[in-house]
Amino acid sequence: MLVLKSFISLCLKILKNFKNILNLLENRLEISINFAIQDFYGNSKPLGTSDAIFQTMNQYEELIKTRFLVCNCDNLYSVKAIKTLLGESNYNSMIAYDFDYLEFSNDRLSSFSLLNIENNFLSKIIEKPDLKLIRNHSRKKYVSMNIFSFNGSEIYKHLRDCPINVKRGEKEIATALQNMILENKKSVIAFPLCEHVPDLTYKDDLEKINKFLN
Secondary structure, three states, X not given: OHHHHHHHHHHHHHHHHHHHHHHHHHHHHOOOOOOOOOOOOOOOOOOOHHHHHHHHHHHOHHHHHOEEEEEOOOEOOOHHXXXXXXXXXXXXXXXXXXXXXXXXXXXXXXXXXXXXXXXXXXXXXXXXXXXHHHHOOOOOOEEEEEEEEEEHHHHHHHHHOOOOOOOOOOOXXXXXXXXXXXXXXXXEEEEEEOOOOOEOOOOOHHHHHHHHHO
């Protein structure tokens, strides 16, 4: 019990320090930063990205009626990627990264979502493809690095109704997107981009990010 209390105390201290850093950024950049808290529904872990966005939209209901950008906090996206999505106002949109330019080893490909694109629109998204599927994929390999721009009124129901992945026990954003494009083939426009995206998926990535920033 003492160990658990010490761990909780440490987590609260880290969270407080994190919020203090964000408060400094608010003042420096003259922006407003808000937090959404993801309910675990009594489970031992959260239900994934789709559920996280869904809960955020419920906590900030203006998102249901407007357009907003979603991206991972552990990827360092380029200004070009963000501006590309901000420049699209007619469709939900995403960046489709050419895997050959991401500078990742081939074994990392199975940790991404593999994309099929038809006439500039996303036609299929395959979450964490297995090696056999990757080998048989004859098209150019475009992947998602989880940066999107959504129309709240269009994505909301697909986030709400997203089924739980049996293997991973999560509601995955790839599943919500796949269900949306099954309903409307021109739901999500994909912008191909050929560039590296530094990320912090693994411990060894810390040194790489450090070098990149310096």
